[in-house]
Amino acid sequence: MTPLIEVRDLRFQYEDGTQALDGINFTLHAGETVALFGANGSGKTTFVLQLNGILQGQGSVTVCGLPVTKDNLATVRSKIGMVFQDSDEQLFMPTVLEDVAFGPLNQGLTSQQAIEKAIAALKQARMEHAANKAPYHLSAGEKRKVALAGVLAMDPEILVLDEPTTFLDPPAQRNLVHLLSELPQAKLIVTHNTRFAGALAQRAVFFERGKLVADGTVQEIVQRFDWTYSALAPEDLRYLAQRRL
Amino acid sequence: MHHVLVDQWSQGSSPLHARDPRAKLLVLVTFLVALATTAGNAFPTLAVDAALLAAGALIAGLPLGRLLLRAMAILPFSVTFGIISWLAGEHLRAIALVEKSYLSTVAVLLLVGTTPLPRLLSGLEALGTPRLLVLLAQFLYRYLFVISEQAQHLRLAAACREGSSGAHRHGKFRAAAGALAVLFARSYYRAEGIHQAMLARAFTGRFSPLNPLRFGPADGFFTAVIGAMLILARIQ
Amino acid sequence: MHIPDNFLSTPVWAALDAVSIPAVGLMVRRASRELEDTRIPLLGVMGAFVFAAQMINFPVGPGTSGHLVGGALLACTLGPAPAVLVMTTIIAIQAFVFQDGGVLALGANVFNMAVAGVVAGYWPFQVWGATRRRAAIFMGGFLSVMVSGSLALAELLISGVAMPRVLVFTSLGLFAVNALIEGAITISVVQALEKLNPGFVQKPESSNGRVLAVLGSSGVLLGVAGFLLASTAPDGIQRLGRNLGLTSKAAFATPLADYSVGYFQSGWLRKATAGLAGLLLIYGLCAAGARMIARRRSA
Ligand SMILES: Nc1ncnc2c1ncn2[C@@H]1O[C@H](COP(=O)(O)OP(=O)(O)OP(=O)(O)O)[C@@H](O)[C@H]1O
Numbered sequence: 001m002t003p004l005i006e007v008r009d010l011r012f013q014y015e016d017g018t019q020a021l022d023g024i025n026f027t028l029h030a031g032e033t034v035a036l037f038g039a040n041g042s043g044k045t046t047f048v049l050q051l052n053g054i055l056q057g058q059g060s061v062t063v064c065g066l067p068v069t070k071d072n073l074a075t076v077r078s079k080i081g082m083v084f085q086d087s088d089e090q091l092f093m094p095t096v097l098e099d100v101a102f103g104p105l106n107q108g109l110t111s112q113q114a115i116e117k118a119i120a121a122l123k124q125a126r127m128e129h130a131a132n133k134a135p136y137h138l139s140a141g142e143k144r145k146v147a148l149a150g151v152l153a154m155d156p157e158i159l160v161l162d163e164p165t166t167f168l169d170p171p172a173q174r175n176l177v178h179l180l181s182e183l184p185q186a187k188l189i190v191t192h193n194t195r196f197a198g199a200l201a202q203r204a205v206f207f208e209r210g211k212l213v214a215d216g217t218v219q220e221i222v223q224r225f226d227w228t229y230s231a232l233a234p235e236d237l238r239y240l241a242q243r244r245l
Numbered sequence: 246m247h248h249v250l251v252d253q254w255s256q257g258s259s260p261l262h263a264r265d266p267r268a269k270l271l272v273l274v275t276f277l278v279a280l281a282t283t284a285g286n287a288f289p290t291l292a293v294d295a296a297l298l299a300a301g302a303l304i305a306g307l308p309l310g311r312l313l314l315r316a317m318a319i320l321p322f323s324v325t326f327g328i329i330s331w332l333a334g335e336h337l338r339a340i341a342l343v344e345k346s347y348l349s350t351v352a353v354l355l356l357v358g359t360t361p362l363p364r365l366l367s368g369l370e371a372l373g374t375p376r377l378l379v380l381l382a383q384f385l386y387r388y389l390f391v392i393s394e395q396a397q398h399l400r401l402a403a404a405c406r407e408g409s410s411g412a413h414r415h416g417k418f419r420a421a422a423g424a425l426a427v428l429f430a431r432s433y434y435r436a437e438g439i440h441q442a443m444l445a446r447a448f449t450g451r452f453s454p455l456n457p458l459r460f461g462p463a464d465g466f467f468t469a470v471i472g473a474m475l476i477l478a479r480i481q
Numbered sequence: 482m483h484i485p486d487n488f489l490s491t492p493v494w495a496a497l498d499a500v501s502i503p504a505v506g507l508m509v510r511r512a513s514r515e516l517e518d519t520r521i522p523l524l525g526v527m528g529a530f531v532f533a534a535q536m537i538n539f540p541v542g543p544g545t546s547g548h549l550v551g552g553a554l555l556a557c558t559l560g561p562a563p564a565v566l567v568m569t570t571i572i573a574i575q576a577f578v579f580q581d582g583g584v585l586a587l588g589a590n591v592f593n594m595a596v597a598g599v600v601a602g603y604w605p606f607q608v609w610g611a612t613r614r615r616a617a618i619f620m621g622g623f624l625s626v627m628v629s630g631s632l633a634l635a636e637l638l639i640s641g642v643a644m645p646r647v648l649v650f651t652s653l654g655l656f657a658v659n660a661l662i663e664g665a666i667t668i669s670v671v672q673a674l675e676k677l678n679p680g681f682v683q684k685p686e687s688s689n690g691r692v693l694a695v696l697g698s699s700g701v702l703l704g705v706a707g708f709l710l711a712s713t714a715p716d717g718i719q720r721l722g723r724n725l726g727l728t729s730k731a732a733f734a735t736p737l738a739d740y741s742v743g744y745f746q747s748g749w750l751r752k753a754t755a756g757l758a759g760l761l762l763i764y765g766l767c768a769a770g771a772r773m774i775a776r777r778r779s780a
Pocket residue numbers: 014015016018019020038039040041042043044045046047
């Protein structure tokens with residue numbers, strides 16, 4: 001079976017010379033949920049933007065067997081549903097319904113079909129009550145769910161979520177976990193939230209300065225890089241203890 | 246922010262809310278032109294105009310008091326010019342300036358209080374406004390609140406750093422310029438992010454409209470009757 | 482300065498509507514040639530930026546402060562044609578959503594602030610941007626505010642709004658102060674922007690051709706004419722308005738009725754025809770202008 005996403009030796013440099021990705025190899029299989037960890041600025045967002053060809057570097061990226069090149073962009077973008085870090089940037093249309101229908105309309109559906117798709121997706125995200133609201137009247141959690149609906153309305157095979165829990169309070173995070181766990185699509189989740197990742201993903205990969213440096217179970221990765229929020233590293237604790245003396 | 250109020254009003258449902266935006270725009274322009282060409286002492290005509298506005302607000306279920314209060318924002322300007330005209334001996338012009346500019350403001354409020362901006366923009370487009378301008382307005386309005394919030398934060402941050410020393414006007418000026426530059430850059434990159442999000446959802450360079458407008462018999466009736474009333478009142 | 486409805490006489494606002502529609506249409510064409518649809522979000526967000534920029538105060542004197550108006554800054558960063566469109570959109574949203582400025586007076590306000598203001602604000606940058614950059618940008622900010630203010634004042638005077646000499650001079654003085662502040666704000670923001678990313682500011686020589694130079698200088702000339710007329714002879718300008726029939730009568734009688742065709746004997750028929758004809762004329766002009774532009778655009 002061909003993997004859903006296959007990335008080989010991907011390199012990318014921003015215009016100002018920042019080497020944001022430096023030889024990435026990565027595979028995502030059908031039905032899998034993978035967490036993507038890494039420090040701020042390690043290249044996570046840059047990486048996911050390569051998957052649907054918004055940024056293009058050297059190396060190869062294939063999605064559902066299709067190389068991500070200019071000719072395939074439209075198909076690839078329909079297969080990958082991407083939920084961005086900043087929902088305000090994602091929800092750019094004047095009303096929720098119009099926003100969710102934006103993708104289906106671009107896929108060539110008539111407005112009647114697009115509205116049906118949009119309403120179905122809003123139901124899936126439990127946001128159908130907000131269809132006629134303006135996006136800026138929504139709470140952060142509602143915005144995230146609408147953004148997800150906008151992506152689901154396009155019937156993607158893969159979901160990519162960049163920091164889906166930012167600005168969400170604990171109940172909203174739990175809510176999102178439930179929602180995502182019900183969805184059959186393969187998922188790649190960029191997050192700093194290890195609990196959230198643990199609840200959804202089995203596998204995790206770790207980025208460091210543009211390189212994918214580890215691939216394993218979520219637990220393994222979290223332990224190996226000491227990737228938890230509250231606990232300070234042992235040397236920090238020692239330092240604090242000394243200061244207190 | 247207070248303009249959210251109009252936004253809320255426009256979400257209501259009433260016969261006036263339900264009218265096609267083109268019908269309301271045509272009636273508004275008729276109203277404004279009729280009013281602009283009415284003499285300041287043609288009180289019967291002005292009374293009819295005012296009555297139509299009040300009836301519209303009542304039918305639309307808008308809070309009349311708050312509507313009238315909001316329209317008073319025009320008064321500082323018009324009263325100033327009214328006083329000037331009065332002092333110049335042009336009493337009639339003074340009165341006309343104040344009463345007519347107030348009625349015009351109420352009329353515009355009635356339109357935007359019963360028409361959500363996206364629909365208003367569709368109406369303007371259907372009446373011939375270039376699509377580029379309509380889309381621009383749509384994005385502008387969508388991000389107005391987001392960017393304003395950032396401006397608020399920057400202002401707060403600047404105020405915090407300023408401390409209590411009131412000196413250095415020059416430095417403060419430079420700081421404000423820096424804050425504006427940062428706001429500009431953030432807006433710029435935000436636009437980039439929006440563009441990326443559009444591409445990610447298979448945007449190909451053309452916006453397809455979702456709700457086509459429908460100018461039904463009720464809209465034609467509304468336009469004809471109110472338009473006729475306005476014109477008849479005007480020429481009597 | 483946003484002129485509300487009922488301040489300008491009918492011939493003045495109608496004429497300015499008739500001028501602004503093709504002018505903005507031309508800019509739409511120009512801008513859509515220069516930029517792909519991908520820049521639409523950028524222009525919209527930049528419009529929101531100019532709105533929001535008004536919250537940031539620039540201290541100028543004891544107890545007083547100014548804020549950015551934006552025409553010249555937008556012209557130097559986005560280019561003149563997109564800047565005209567952004568300012569037009571801002572003025573339209575101010576008129577409809579915030580009831581700041583009239584709807585019938587939209588053409589006048591767009592002409593003063595979006596067309597003449599932006600074009601005049603860009604003109605020095607285009608001519609001297611390469612050699613005397615700082616001065617050119619400062620002058621752009623100054624001119625954009627001064628030109629729009631003078632034009633608005635001249636339009637009010639020509640419409641017959643009674644303004645004593647003192648007031649005209651005070652207004653012009655205030656415009657000049659605001660224009661100086663705008664110049665200072667524009668240049669300091671441009672400098673700060675260049676530090677963040679030099680790509681934000683346009684290259685003056687990359688700008689487009691002679692049409693703009695002509696437009697720019699005529700914008701400036703118009704503004705200067707408005708300024709001179711308003712400052713040297715406010716009475717003269719009003720007399721001019723009266724002689725040309727532009728002034729609305731004290732009673733604000735409909736000017737269209739005065740011009741209306743003489744062969745209608747019945748008073749009301751005549752008035753009704755004039756009123757309707759006026760309405761149709763204005764709408765026809767708007768629709769025809771827009772159609773023409775739309776057709777050319779898609780061609
Ligand atoms: N438009 C850009 N131009 C230049 N450099 C950039 C740009 N965007 C990101 N970078 C740089 O590329 C590197 C990777 O950034 P990226 O946004 O991918 O990180 P990230 O892992 O998503 O970080 P975070 O956890 O903060 O979201 C960083 O060093 C960043 O400064």
